[in-house]
Structure formats: C-alpha cells, structure tokens
Amino acid sequence: MPDRQRADAQRNYARILTVAEQEVATHGAGASLEQIARVAGVGSATVRRHFPTRRALLTAVSHQRIEALAERAHELAGKDDSRAALLEWLGDVVAYCVAARGLAAALAYDEAGLDNSCSAMLEEAGNPLLRRAARDGAVAEGITVADLIALIVGIVLATEHHPDPVTRASRLFALAVVGLSPENEYPQGGQRGTKAVL
Template sequence: MRADAQRNYDRLVAAARNAFAEQGADASLDDIAQRAGVGNATLYRHFPTRQALLEAVFREHIDALCRRAEELRAAPSPGAALREWLGEVIAHGSAKRGLAASLLAALGEDGSSCRAAVFEAAQGLLTRAQDAGEVRSEVSVGQVLKLVNAVALVTETEPDAGGQAAGLLDLIFHGLAA
C-alpha cells in the first residue's frame, strides 16, 4: 500500500474507533470520513461495507480473543476453559461499545474474517469440552456465540455490566452442561 493510502487507512480506522466508542456500531460513515479528513470515496475504497470497517477497528480485540482461546486449550478442565473464554468474549464486547454488535453481525456473514477466526477459536474449546463430557454434544458453536454476544449486547451499557454478564453466563453455562 502506498504511504498516503496507508495514512488514510490509519486515519479512517482511528476516526471509526472514536465514532464507534461514542455512538456505537451504527455511527455515521459520512461522519467517520469527515473526522478522518477524507472523502466518502476514500472510505469506501478502503472499506466497501460497514462490516469491513468494524472488523478493521476491532481486529486487535478479535486477535487477542483468539490468542486467549489457544492458551486455554491446554487448561486441565475443558469446560472451565470454555466458560472462562466465553466470559472474556462478553467482557471484550461489553467494554468496547460496538464490538458485540460487530461480532454478532459477523456471525451471519460467511465471508467475514472475524467470523472465521472467532468460530475457529470457539470451536476448538467447545469440541474439547464436548469430548470431555462437560458440555452437551448437540450444542453448536454458532448457538454458543450468539448467546454470549447477546449477553454482551444487553449488558454493555449497564452500570454493573460485569456482574450482570457473569450472572447471565452462569445461566447459559448451566444450560450447556452435559
């Protein structure tokens, strides 16, 4: 990428990060372009869809979640490892306004790089927990991710987001237990 194109890309991601933090995942793309000091065409050249921009903004968080899933694959209790990781997914989603919405949207897009990375990370932990008999075998990774992302969405603006999310995750995990 040319140096000026890279600068525009970086400015767009920074402006989008701020806009999403202030207004959520539905922040105006026109406003983001304006904040970055570029035209709409430049924004769309780099990010043809809102989802592509959301993924760029939250990529580092997705990568961190995927690294954490890899670390947890060696945990002695597969069920506890899955629960811990799901709690971290919720915490990331609740702490970063728009991340939960981005993840939830990515779950429905087959071509999404976020979807592929998160599904792979979650599938490894879920399969391990199912093989150990700690999680019901009929539960799919898509179902689990939708549940935890829903928790992140409904708790992200709550004063006690962490406490409420933990309680809801307990309920989810009770239902997942074999």
C-alpha cells in the same frame, strides 16, 4: 498504483481506522461514517473506498481484539480442566464484547447470512476448546462455538444500554451456563433431549 498514491492511501487508511476506533468506542456500531470522514480529514468517498460496508469497518476495528481472544483460546487449550478452560474463554469473550463497543455487532451475522470473518476467526479459535470439553463429556453433543457466540452476542446487545452492562451481561451468561448444566436437559428440535454438561 504509483508509490506516492499507495503511500497516501495507506496513510488515509491508518488515519480513518484510528478515528473509527475512537468513534465506535464512543458511539458503538452505529458510529457515523460521515463523522469519521470529517474527523479523519478525508471525504466520505475515501472512507467508503476503504470500508465499503459498515460490516467491513467494524471488522477492521475489531480485528486486534479478535486476535487477542484467539490467542487467549490457545493459551487455555493446555489447561487441565477442559470445562473450566472453555468457560473461562467464553467469559473473556463476554467481557471483551461488553468493553469493546461494536465488537458484538461485528460478530453478529446479518440477515443475508453472508460470511462473517470475525465470527469465523473466533469459531476457529474456540473449536479446540469445545472439542476437548465435548470429548471429556463436559458439553452436550450438537453445541457449536457458533451457538455460543450467538448467545453471547445476544446477551451483550441486550445489555449494552443497561446502567451496569458488565455485571448484567456476566449475570445473564452465568444463568445461561446454569441452564445448560448437568441436571438440565438440552432441548433439540423443541423436544427434551440429551443432558447438557456445560
């Protein structure tokens, strides 16, 4: 690709991404690709060339927030209380997903079960926190970061149209944590299983 075409493509990408961030913040994961193209001053084909799927667009829009959450997990890895560190990070994930419209949808796996780079990045970031909490006996065996992200995504998507989504999502997540507390049992395969300590 000649240098001029490459520079034009880079400018178009940056402009589309800026507009996409604004549109997703306003309209959520269902933001119109055609509207993004109009506001960015490019054709729909140009938008689709850079972002061939809605998932690709949401992933790009969410990338900086995912990186911030990954950095936060790294910061919390040195905290003495492994349970508190894990719960603080998960609380941050909830807060980010509520505040950043489209992030929960970016983290959700689609029905085809395709790879999800956003979730993969978060899982990689959260795994050290979860492993340390499990080693300290603060989390039941069998719980994965993917499980916890799926729980958060479900809560955020279920509350995004609530009059106060922040409070509602935080309450539901707190209830989920209580449900996994030491005095309760972690159901495995429909049976009452080992005690969960989260």
